[in-house]
Amino acid sequence: MKWQELNSERCSIARALYVVGDRWTILVLRECYRGVTRFDKFESRLKIPRRILSERLKKLVEEGLLVKEQYQNHRLRFDYLLTDKGWELRPVLLSLLAWGDKYLAEGEPPMSLRHEACGHVTVPALVCSACGEPVDPREIKSFPTHKAAPKTEAG
Amino acid sequence: MKWQELNSERCSIARALYVVGDRWTILVLRECYRGVTRFDKFESRLKIPRRILSERLKKLVEEGLLVKEQYQNHRLRFDYLLTDKGWELRPVLLSLLAWGDKYLAEGEPPMSLRHEACGHVTVPALVCSACGEPVDPREIKSFPTHKAAPKTEAG
DNA sequence: CTTGTAAGTTTTAAAAGTGAACTTAAAAGT
DNA sequence: ACTTTTAAGTTCACTTTTAAAACTTACAAG
Numbered sequence: 455m456k457w458q459e460l461n462s463e464r465c466s467i468a469r470a471l472y473v474v475g476d477r478w479t480i481l482v483l484r485e486c487y488r489g490v491t492r493f494d495k496f497e498s499r500l501k502i503p504r505r506i507l508s509e510r511l512k513k514l515v516e517e518g519l520l521v522k523e524q525y526q527n528h529r530l531r532f533d534y535l536l537t538d539k540g541w542e543l544r545p546v547l548l549s550l551l552a553w554g555d556k557y558l559a560e561g562e563p564p565m566s567l568r569h570e571a572c573g574h575v576t577v578p579a580l581v582c583s584a585c586g587e588p589v590d591p592r593e594i595k596s597f598p599t600h601k602a603a604p605k606t607e608a609g
Numbered sequence: 610m611k612w613q614e615l616n617s618e619r620c621s622i623a624r625a626l627y628v629v630g631d632r633w634t635i636l637v638l639r640e641c642y643r644g645v646t647r648f649d650k651f652e653s654r655l656k657i658p659r660r661i662l663s664e665r666l667k668k669l670v671e672e673g674l675l676v677k678e679q680y681q682n683h684r685l686r687f688d689y690l691l692t693d694k695g696w697e698l699r700p701v702l703l704s705l706l707a708w709g710d711k712y713l714a715e716g717e718p719p720m721s722l723r724h725e726a727c728g729h730v731t732v733p734a735l736v737c738s739a740c741g742e743p744v745d746p747r748e749i750k751s752f753p754t755h756k757a758a759p760k761t762e763a764g
Numbered sequence: 765c766t767t768g769t770a771a772g773t774t775t776t777a778a779a780a781g782t783g784a785a786c787t788t789a790a791a792a793g794t
Numbered sequence: 795a796c797t798t799t800t801a802a803g804t805t806c807a808c809t810t811t812t813a814a815a816a817c818t819t820a821c822a823a824g
Contacts, residue, residue, distance in 0.1 A: 457632070470705045471705075476630075476632065487751075506781065507803095508804080529789080530802065531800090545734070549700040549701040554621025563754060565621075567750070569739060570748040571745070574739030574740065576740075580733040580734065581733065584729030585724065585726070649769085685771065767824085768824100775815085777813085781811080784807095786805070788801100
């Protein structure tokens with residue numbers, strides 16, 4: 455399977471991977487969430503080859519996660535700004551962070567999160583939209599949308 | 610930056626990407642969550658090159674997300690089974706699924722999720738561990754763990 | 765003793781990534 | 795007026811990774 459083909463799969467995970475399924479793209483988004491908006495800042499913080507950075511930013515703009523805005527109209531300088539679509543991918547990174555903090559960090563994780571709305575340090579976690587209870591990953595079953603009787607199929 | 614180096618970064622996102630930061634690994638995990646446990650099943654469902662599958666399974670075992678168990682002791686046949694560490698990565702895939710369903714699906718998503726604990730169809734979402742409210746991705750700020758005064762730094 | 769199946773490994777070609785040097789365009793220094 | 799600097803890329807030569815197909819090993823059944 456070629457990577458182009460991912461984009462035409464039915465599964466939303468496969469389609470999402472077509473857009474953000476490589477490491478550099480995720481790291482670029484991480485920097486976006488940290489407030490980075492400019493080419494040279496991405497470059498110096500990530501030590502990413504310029505060609506790769508250029509490609510990834512272009513793709514993120516094409517896919518609508520970022521918009522490119524000239525911020526001084528007499529100079530060729532640009533801001534890459536998150537759209538709603540870009541912001542809404544953040545739960546993926548937050549989940550990845552929580553997992554990494556739990557299983558991969560040596561000692562205490564270097565960064566903590568605060569929920570600005572309530573002012574407290576937070577570790578966001580998934581809850582069920584129906585019952586509001588925390589989700590145990592073993593207790594989620596996926597099934598074809600239009601068939602009442604689910605097998606052991608997938609999300 | 611080489612990919613090996615990701616593993617020695619402080620950031621848990623970078624470290625997590627070292628383990629699961631490529632598309633095939635995510636797709637292999639997707640199949641695990643769907644109940645797939647055997648080499649040939651992964652192969653036929655994903656149309657993944659055998660060498661890549663072999664490598665990815667090996668890495669997932671090394672990193673402790675899967676365990677390899679011989680299930681007939683007189684034949685060389687194996688089950689790849691999720692560990693807790695593997696199961697707990699599922700929120701990442703569930704978040705990716707939710708995002709893909711919202712922004713990339715054509716019409717209705719092909720798969721739905723049910724929360725076995727409550728019996729209802731569900732779209733898991735992040736809530737704040739402190740206040741219990743749904744998390745707006747723009748309202749999470751990250752800051753260095755041991756410094757009281759956070760800048761615009763990052764999760 | 766040939767065929768089938770599970771779980772790989774090897775091989776070769778194509779694609780993607782890397783690092784350094786080059787480009788463009790305007791602005792600021794001397 | 796010229797040189798340097800900064801931002802944002804692009805181009806080029808080289809290395810690594812991936813893809814698709816063929817080959818291997820181990821055992822079992824017919």
